[in-house]
Amino acid sequence: MNLTLPELETSIDGADFSAAATLRPRPEPGLSRAALRALEAAFNQPFLLVDVECGDLNYAAPHGLVCDFYSRLAVIQEVASRGVPEVIEEESPLSMIAVPLRQLEQGPTLAAVGLILTTSVANEAEIASAARLFGIDARRAFEWSQRNEAWNPRVALHLAESTVENIRQRTKLAHLEHEITEAVGHARDSCVELGLLHRLARGLDVSQGPDDLWRSAVAWLAEAVPAQCIVAVARRDAEGIQSALFGDNGPAELYFGEYPVEPRALCDMMERVGAAARRSLVMNRAHTSAPTWDFPTIRELASVPVLQGTRLEGWLLAINHAGADGDEFCEFGTAEIRLLESVSTILGVHRHNTHLFARQGDLFAASVRALTSAIDAKDPYTHGHSERVARVAVCIAQELDLDKELLDTIYLGGLLHDIGKIGIDDNILKKAGPLTPEEHDHIKRHPQLGYDILRGVTQLQKILPIVLHHHESWDGSGYPHGLKAEATPLVARIAAVADAFDAMSSDRPYRRGMADEQLDEVIRAGAGRQWDPNVVDAFFACRDQIRRAAHDQLIGAVPIDPLRWID
Ligand SMILES: [Fe+2]
Ligand SMILES: [Fe+2]
Numbered sequence: 150m151n152l153t154l155p156e157l158e159t160s161i162d163g164a165d166f167s168a169a170a171t172l173r174p175r176p177e178p179g180l181s182r183a184a185l186r187a188l189e190a191a192f193n194q195p196f197l198l199v200d201v202e203c204g205d206l207n208y209a210a211p212h213g214l215v216c217d218f219y220s221r222l223a224v225i226q227e228v229a230s231r232g233v234p235e236v237i238e239e240e241s242p243l244s245m246i247a248v249p250l251r252q253l254e255q256g257p258t259l260a261a262v263g264l265i266l267t268t269s270v271a272n273e274a275e276i277a278s279a280a281r282l283f284g285i286d287a288r289r290a291f292e293w294s295q296r297n298e299a300w301n302p303r304v305a306l307h308l309a310e311s312t313v314e315n316i317r318q319r320t321k322l323a324h325l326e327h328e329i330t331e332a333v334g335h336a337r338d339s340c341v342e343l344g345l346l347h348r349l350a351r352g353l354d355v356s357q358g359p360d361d362l363w364r365s366a367v368a369w370l371a372e373a374v375p376a377q378c379i380v381a382v383a384r385r386d387a388e389g390i391q392s393a394l395f396g397d398n399g400p401a402e403l404y405f406g407e408y409p410v411e412p413r414a415l416c417d418m419m420e421r422v423g424a425a426a427r428r429s430l431v432m433n434r435a436h437t438s439a440p441t442w443d444f445p446t447i448r449e450l451a452s453v454p455v456l457q458g459t460r461l462e463g464w465l466l467a468i469n470h471a472g473a474d475g476d477e478f479c480e481f482g483t484a485e486i487r488l489l490e491s492v493s494t495i496l497g498v499h500r501h502n503t504h505l506f507a508r509q510g511d512l513f514a515a516s517v518r519a520l521t522s523a524i525d526a527k528d529p530y531t532h533g534h535s536e537r538v539a540r541v542a543v544c545i546a547q548e549l550d551l552d553k554e555l556l557d558t559i560y561l562g563g564l565l566h567d568i569g570k571i572g573i574d575d576n577i578l579k580k581a582g583p584l585t586p587e588e589h590d591h592i593k594r595h596p597q598l599g600y601d602i603l604r605g606v607t608q609l610q611k612i613l614p615i616v617l618h619h620h621e622s623w624d625g626s627g628y629p630h631g632l633k634a635e636a637t638p639l640v641a642r643i644a645a646v647a648d649a650f651d652a653m654s655s656d657r658p659y660r661r662g663m664a665d666e667q668l669d670e671v672i673r674a675g676a677g678r679q680w681d682p683n684v685v686d687a688f689f690a691c692r693d694q695i696r697r698a699a700h701d702q703l704i705g706a707v708p709i710d711p712l713r714w715i716d
Contacts, residue, residue: 181250181259182208184316188248188261191312192305194297196248196263201229207259214293216245217284218262229260234309236302240279242268242294244302248309265305270294338484341373342491349495362499363403366465366492371405374451374485376467378406381455382416383463409446409468418444419452419464427461429453429490433480451481453489457500465489465496513608521564527571528578534651539563540698542647548687549643559640562615566644569599569616593628596620614638619645622679634681642681646672646688649680650695665696 185198185208195213197206204222209215218225221237228235228247237245248261264283270276273291280290348369349362363381371379381403402408402415419426430452437448451467467489470479521535528534542563546556570578573595577588584592599616603609618632618641625633627645637645653671656662663671669689676685688695 180316180320184250184313185261187312187316188263188309191308192263192265192300194263194265194293196261198250199225199247199260199262201226201249201258201260203257207257214264214285214289216262216264218245220284221245225260225262229258234306234313236306237262238282239267239302240282242266242270242276242299243279243283243290244305245283246302246305246309248313250313261309265300265302266294266297267299267302269299334484338487342488345369345373345488346491346495349492363496366496367403367405370465370467370488370492373488374467375471375479376406376449376451376481376485377469377471378404378408378467380404380408380415380466380468381463382419382466384416384420384461406468410444414444415466419466426452426464427454427456429486431481431486449481451485451489453486453493455493455500456497457504458497462497462500465493517561517564520568524565524567524570527573527575528567531652531655534655535564535567537651537655537698538566538644538647541650541695542644544691544695544698545643545646545684545687546640548691549639549684555640558611559615559643561609562612562640562644563647565599565603565609565612566615566619566648567595567599568602569595569597571602572598593620597629612640614641615644617641619648621645623681624678627679637681639681639684642684643687646680646684649675650688 181198185196188196189210195210197213197215197218198208199205199218199222200207201222204219206215206218224237225247228237229249232249234246234248237247239245243264244267245262245264248263250259250261264285270291273287276290276294277287280287349366367379367381383402402413422430430450432450432452434448436442437444437450447468449468449470452464454464455462467481467485470481472479524535525532539560540563542559543556546559551559573592577584577591580588596617596619600613603616604613615638617629618637621627621630621632621637621641622645623634623637623642625631627637650668650672653668654662654665669692672680672685672688676682
């Protein structure tokens with residue numbers, strides 16, 4: 150590996166995009182020269198191309214008549230400022246004309262200067278005086294006159310003007326054509342980019358694992374970027390990203406297309422590039438043809454970093470331009486880098502959001518567990534009650550064929566249904582014996598207390614009915630509101646059966662838990678009086694499952710799915 154930083158300094162700012170530029174036509178250079186050629190063709194004789202500002206002769210045809218234009222430079226400058234062809238000086242049978250060529254292209258102001266024959270010449274004497282005036286040899290002038298036709302000066306000026314105007318229009322057309330081609334190219338690039346971003350945006354659900362989005366991104370980039378291979382490379386030390394994408398011992402690269410080198414070679418290469426790989430890079434043939442380039446199968450390479458905040462997670466690479474319109478010598482440029490950068494930005498932001506979301510979910514689950522522990526700590530005689538009620542209630546709810554969202558609500562509601570006991574007097578809660586009516590009334594306050602504790606928590610709104618109504622009775626004799634039958638929400642009617650089941654089956658300091666047969670008898674007898682008969686039926690339909698759920702070890706409790714609770 151002989152990569153050196155100076156080679157890789159060819160970033161998006163300094164990259165050689167000449168090859169990419171050749172994909173689109175540019176206006177032909179030297180339009181003034183083209184106008185000069187057009188004038189020479191129209192008049193069938195050479196003209197001089199004069200730099201009006203400094204008086205230099207810009208161009209003269211090899212065998213033309215080089216007349217003395219310099220002594221008439223002031224007049225030529227005036228003609229150039231007026232912008233239309235004029236006769237500068239005439240001495241029969243010759244006239245000198247100047248044709249301004251400004252506005253044809255950027256650069257010095259130029260004018261075409263030449264002599265035209267205004268009458269036919271029979272012998273050298275007829276042209277000798279005019280030849281002297283214009284600084285040319287009389288003999289050459291006579292010979293020249295014999296090869297050229299005579300012009301009416303006004304016709305000659307019109308011809309010169311229309312010739313230059315024709316070139317000007319063609320120039321404008323060429324520019325317009327170039328601009329249209331550029332605009333179409335940009336529109337096509339933008340359309341591809343927008344399409345790609347739209348597809349990625351639809352996959353931005355933070356609940357989706359990073360591997361799904363990265364795989365989709367690589368596949369979609371392969372459709373949009375003309376490359377033989379698109380590769381996502383994860384850094385080895387990027388926390389979790391490699392294992393998230395490829396498994397703990399998997400490859401560090403994810404690709405679409407023809408992978409051009411040994412596995413992991415690209416990861417090694419990008420790691421060795423170092424700081425320069427934190428920017429977008431383009432390496433085309435000017436770099437990859439160097440003897441120091443160690444990857445002969447990589448002709449072109451475009452690379453952009455994937456950053457989570459300031460942390461480098463990996464790279465997106467496009468390798469070997471696949472050619473366009475039959476041109477096999479295309480190279481990567483700004484269009485490809487833009488696409489890669491757009492996608493890498495989204496991957497980085499998604500990774501960041503996923504990370505934040507996971508931390509928020511952990512915090513939520515830990516908070517719920519902490520509250521559950523607080524309830525258990527408050528009433529140690531009922532240790533594990535909340536978790537068991539949650540599990541039993543979920544068994545019943547599954548038997549009633551409720552959907553996943555309701556199951557989650559019931560589980561979380563089961564965990565927190567007695568949260569109001571935090572506000573109940575310890576002496577009453579821990580009393581080892583039957584309660585007085587006053588003490589019983591005090592304990593009956595816990596559903597309302599629980600409701601008041603949780604009602605300000607947006608994510609827990611759905612479990613409030615369980616917290617408030619899990620002590621209501623089917624016949625209306627329950628508390629706190631004395632709701633009858635289906636006036637009590639279903640989730641609370643389910644929690645009520647689960648709650649009663651666990652309370653009766655658990656030991657207390659002053660009594661043993663009921664035997665299964667006795668407990669079943671009590672619940673059966675309470676159907677239609679204390680509890681919803683349908684819920685009781687569901688209870689007995691999954692009685693064995695409930696027994697297992699209630700008696701399972703509570704360590705390794707059912708994980709709380711934060712996705713249901715965090716918006
Ligand atoms: Fe309760
Ligand atoms: Fe309870």
